[in-house]
Amino acid sequence: MSVGRFAPSPTGTLHIGNLRTALAAWLFARAAGSRFLLRFEDLDDATARPEHEASQVRDLETLGLTWDGEVVRQSDRLDIYRDALADLERQGATYRCWCSRREIREAASAPHGELVGAAPGHYPGTCHDLTAAKVAEKEASGRPAALRIRADAAKVSITDRLHGVVTRTVDDFVLRRGDGTPAYNLVVVVDDADQGIEEVVRADDLLLSSPRHALLQDMLGLPRPAWAHVPLVLAPSGDRLAKRDGAVTLPERLDLGDAPERIVATFAHSLGLLRSAGPVKEITPEALISGFDVTKIDLEPWKLHPRQIDKSW
Ligand code: GLU
DSSP states (O other), X not given: OOEEEEOOOOSSOOBHHHXXXXXXXXXXXXXXXXXXXXXXXXXXXXXXXXXHHHHHHHHHHHHXXXXXXXXXXXXXXXXXXXXXXXXXXXXXXXXXXOOOHHHHHHHHTOSSSTTSOSSTTOOXXXXXXXXXXXXXXXXXXXXXXXEEEOXXXXXXXXXXXXXXXXXXXXXXXXXXXXXXXXXXXXXXXXXXXXXXXOEEEEEGGGGGGHHHHHHHHHHHTOOOOEEEEXXXXXXXXXXXXXXXXXXXXXXXXXXXXXXXXXXXXXXXXXXXXXXXXXXXXXXXXXXXSTTOOGGGOOOSOEEOOHHHHHSOO
């Protein structure tokens, strides 16, 4: 049996965009008869909180999005990330990096030199080939080093079920932060493989991260899952939906009088899943399973009108 998952970060209340993604991930899994797992990506000590986990669980349950087995927390699994890092280090596929965010920004925007990154946000390679003397100097500075992958500007293609083939030049992204915390791009790959996830359904702001994950999967000898990146929900301005936009969390929608089934129907309409069903006002996730058709999913972001945000749908 195949396995899908939803992997929120317990750093706040889920907003309706996250919940719509959860519904999509749940439908992909349930329509295929797959198991569906819930994993909390809680490695960010500064913002991850048990009370956010509790509110996220409550919201998923309220909408009728069920999962199988125990909830998994990344903070309980530090050993398996350490093993994966050790494997990459043994392969000589990593190097230490002492750059601060500011130094990376400045190097990436420098007018000349091969250090200029291939794309916005790309690491420009500053610490890639440090001489032994430079390394000694950096070590003596006492600044903690992050660990990066030697991606060698590999061009990696993945196939997404909604977006087709996506190709990206992968930069030397961080595997372990300076404070010792394993980074998202590593742990997501280790967890998905360890949990047997065969289909990753998540928001399309992570579409360009998937070639990074594919590179790591290949290097660690792990199977690549299938990917489906669903569109985000955007504020009227076109920016990401945020608290300031109005009633964007489930408790706020419930307070406005929206029943959970009405919210699910609104999500399903916005995803393009109820096109031939007429004016369905309320529906359960369960009732969407039999008619679920990946090819119907609307790839445009769902832009919320202020009227929709502030009033009952
Ligand atoms: N934890 C990530 C988030 O909440 C999702 C990561 C993933 O699905 O791979 O945005």
